[in-house]
Amino acid sequence: MRAWLLGIVLTAFASGLARQLAPQGREQAMVRLAGGLLLTLAVLRPLAGMDWEGPALEAGAFQIRTEEQAAVYRKNQQQVLSAIIEDRTEAYILDKAKQLGLACRVEVTAAVGESGIPLPDRVVIGGPYSRELAVCVEEEVGIPAEKTIWLEGNEWTERTQSES
Secondary structure, X not given: OHHHHHHHHHHHHHXXXXXXXXXXXXXXXXXXXXXXXXXXXXHHHHHHOOOOHHHHHHHHXXXXXXXXXXXXXHHHHHHHHHHHHHHHHHHHHHHHHHHOOOOOEEEEEEEEOOOOOEEEEEEEEEOOOOHHHHHHHHHHHOOOHHHEEEEEOOEEEOOOHHHO
């Protein structure tokens, strides 16, 4: 720092001396211009020694880490939202089954829709087939009949409304 300040002072002194010694007119204007440029270079000299790639690389790495962290956050958020949607949809279907007098198990799987929001996608119902419950699942919940799997006893069966 001391050497830098000394360089500025000596440059300013030499520039002033050269201007005093230069003849009037164009020559003095050229000396004044050259002295100003040398003084500017003396002031900016520490910037020449800086490692410009280091900060740029750090900024790029920070941006990449930020984007990676945001992706992890979005993935976790979707998983939590999927779990909530699955639980609430299962509870809704179980409530409808209870209203119909059916005892069954329900497992709903959510999938991310076109909008990026998880939606109920597939349901497995363990219990006797019920046309009324199948209609409820398709019309009220929005899970198509081809994605509704009925587990009656120990066998997996897939039934659609047209089969019953």
